[in-house]
Amino acid sequence: MDLESAISKHAEWKVKFRAAIGKKSQMDIGLISDIHQCEIGCWLDHEGKQQNGHLPEFAHLIDAHKQFHVAAAKVASLINIGQYVAAESMLNGPVYTGVSRQIATDIMKLKKSVAIA
DSSP states (O other): OOHHHHHHHHHHHHHHHHHHHHHTOOOOHHHHHOTTTSHHHHHHHTHHHHHHTTSHHHHHHHHHHHHHHHHHHHHHHHHHTTOHHHHHHHHHSHHHHHHHHHHHHHHHHHHHHHHHO
16 A cells, blocks of 8 residues: 555545535445445554554554544544534634644654564
């Protein structure tokens, strides 16, 4: 998996959320909250685990990935109940922004660790 592409994939969620807010459309919370359905989650469960499961950076990435999906599901829930201002605020707030940055940081740390090994 191209780990830098994985960072972009998770960053795209902010665009999807903003589009849903703008269109006042519903989001699939089950899909958004499922850490195993996205491309990164599938990689973490299989190939990534086989190749990197022993690395502490991998464990950090798994945790950040879970936290990201929890925060994303909260945003989606706000959108689905019509709390668009609150959803937008959460997208710009410290929790969502923090987990988004953390997943990117942890992906890069894993990438660096694998390159060194």
